[in-house]
Amino acid sequence: MKILVVLPRFPYPLDKGDKLRAYHQIRILSQRHEVYLFAVSHNKVAAWYVDQLRPYCKEICIVNSPRLANYKNVVRNYLYAKSLQIGYWDSQRARKRYKAFERRVCPDVIYSQMVRTMTLVSRSPIPKVMDFQDALSMNTERRMDCSRGLWHYVLHFEFKMLRSSEYNAFKIFDALTIISDADSEAIPHKKNGNICIIPNGVDLEFFHPMPEVEKCYDVVFCGNMSYEPNVRAANFLVERVMPLVWQRRPQTRVLLAGTSPKPAVMRLASERVTVSGWVPDIRESYAQARLFAAPMQTGSGLQNKLLEAMAMQIPCITTPIANNSLHAVDGQELLVASDPYHFADHIIELLEHDSQRQALAQAGYDFVHRNYSWERYVGQLEEVLRNAVERHGQSRFAD
Numbered sequence: 001m002k003i004l005v006v007l008p009r010f011p012y013p014l015d016k017g018d019k020l021r022a023y024h025q026i027r028i029l030s031q032r033h034e035v036y037l038f039a040v041s042h043n044k045v046a047a048w049y050v051d052q053l054r055p056y057c058k059e060i061c062i063v064n065s066p067r068l069a070n071y072k073n074v075v076r077n078y079l080y081a082k083s084l085q086i087g088y089w090d091s092q093r094a095r096k097r098y099k100a101f102e103r104r105v106c107p108d109v110i111y112s113q114m115v116r117t118m119t120l121v122s123r124s125p126i127p128k129v130m131d132f133q134d135a136l137s138m139n140t141e142r143r144m145d146c147s148r149g150l151w152h153y154v155l156h157f158e159f160k161m162l163r164s165s166e167y168n169a170f171k172i173f174d175a176l177t178i179i180s181d182a183d184s185e186a187i188p189h190k191k192n193g194n195i196c197i198i199p200n201g202v203d204l205e206f207f208h209p210m211p212e213v214e215k216c217y218d219v220v221f222c223g224n225m226s227y228e229p230n231v232r233a234a235n236f237l238v239e240r241v242m243p244l245v246w247q248r249r250p251q252t253r254v255l256l257a258g259t260s261p262k263p264a265v266m267r268l269a270s271e272r273v274t275v276s277g278w279v280p281d282i283r284e285s286y287a288q289a290r291l292f293a294a295p296m297q298t299g300s301g302l303q304n305k306l307l308e309a310m311a312m313q314i315p316c317i318t319t320p321i322a323n324n325s326l327h328a329v330d331g332q333e334l335l336v337a338s339d340p341y342h343f344a345d346h347i348i349e350l351l352e353h354d355s356q357r358q359a360l361a362q363a364g365y366d367f368v369h370r371n372y373s374w375e376r377y378v379g380q381l382e383e384v385l386r387n388a389v390e391r392h393g394q395s396r397f398a399d
Contacts, residue, residue: 003029003385004107004126006098007039008089008116010062012049015224015259017304018133021179021200022113023053028378030056036105040065040094040117061101063094083161084154085136089116102126109385115165122172127392129385130169132178132195135186137162142298142321143228163188174388177381180325196384199325200304201374206283207311209365213287217255217274218351220289220314222282222305225261225275229298236295236340238268244344246272249351257285286312291350291357294318295343307372310334310364315357317346333367334360 011022029035037057039045045062053060070088077087098120102110110128112121115136121128137159144155169176170189177198178184184195221237223230234256245252252272256265259278269275279285286292292309296319303322310316316334318326323336330336335350337343350357 001033001109001385001389002036002105002107003033004036004038004102004105004110005029006110006112006117006121007037008114010039010041010045010049010053011037012052016227017200018113020304021131021133024201024203024374025378025381026053026056028374029382032382034058036101036107037061038098038101038120039063040089040091040120042067042070059105061097063091063097065089065091065094069093077161078157081161083115083165084158085162086116086119086165090119095120109389111381111385115162115169118165118169118172127388128173129175129177129388130173131198132166132169132176132183132187134179135166135183137166137188138183138186139229139298146232146298174392175384177384182324196380198377198381198384199372200307201372201377202304202307202311202368203374204311204369207286207308209313210283210287213284215288215290216253217289218249218252219291219293219347220255220257220285220309221293221295222256222285222309223258225256225258225265225277229296230258231262231264232297233295234265234268236297237293237343238273240340241293241295241343241347242273244340245347248348252347252351255285255289257282282308283312286314289314291347292316293343293347294322295337296322306334307368310368311372313361313365315350315360316364317343317350319343327371328364328367332360333363 005026007022009019011019014020014023026035035057037060039062041062041064044064050060069091073087073090074084077084102124107126110121110124110126113131114133140155140159140162144152144159147155166187167189170191177196179199181197184192184197221234242254254273257276257279261275261277266275286309292314294303294306306316306318306322306326318334318336320336320338328334335346337346
């Protein structure tokens, strides 16, 4: 098949979940199909980044969308009661370039990522599949519940508009995919049970145990530190969990690793907390710690950071929000805590019992190897795309 992949961001470097998902899906789809990539970018994409995708794509088209125009679109969408972030990723320039690219490529099927790309592909007569990735409306609602004042109002508006966009996707696309059943259930449509669940995988050749790396830290949390759910999780860990740990283990050291830390993360740095910012190889950050903590309070989707830590044989502690999509067995493959006190107890327990820490690490390692292969899930995506071509015009969402 000729597959035209449409993305709201260029899928490199792999510093965000949507980019990671798109990169590996493109990589594996290209082994059996012709892949053409159309991506919107708000920043200039370095030539070296483009080179990382060239082996997998027959052709790449990148539209640099000026931020001023995007901000105008945000205001326009507010006035017309439409999603703000869809407006931010939309522009006349992008639509015009996309239309010309699609016409030249003449693909068998379009695979677009997230509702942010809907305006680009919605009027195309070609078979279309959209990947929700995760339930953006649920993510926004969780952030809204933790916000106040003007920002609460903005998030409430965006929540309602995203719900409407997610609902309308069922009228536009031949098939829809999403990362987890928990996210599928949060999509506001009576046919949400027909959304195809395509989880993420983990690159098991890249993320592997590194026992040679010295353990310089006790606890590590990794992620894009400009992403609001990660910022909240980092603050929850350092300000609410670690003081309880330090009462009993004052020597416990924490590493917060990941690109673009916001000031709210930078201020957490202290003698016992290191904020590294961007690192050339995130595997070393995982390997330097005795355990991985992902105390997610908001967000949606499947946490890639947990898959990566487990693949590196690092024992993990997380919250129900994160494990609802992961489906690991609490107490066997990881530990789950819903409040600071239980989270602190789990940290202390693992740090003080080497055998328990090692058993949990091994069980988590076995879990991801059994359940989270990119090849397995991209194979399922391939079947969704093929069915969309064969059944075009007979949407599985029709009444």
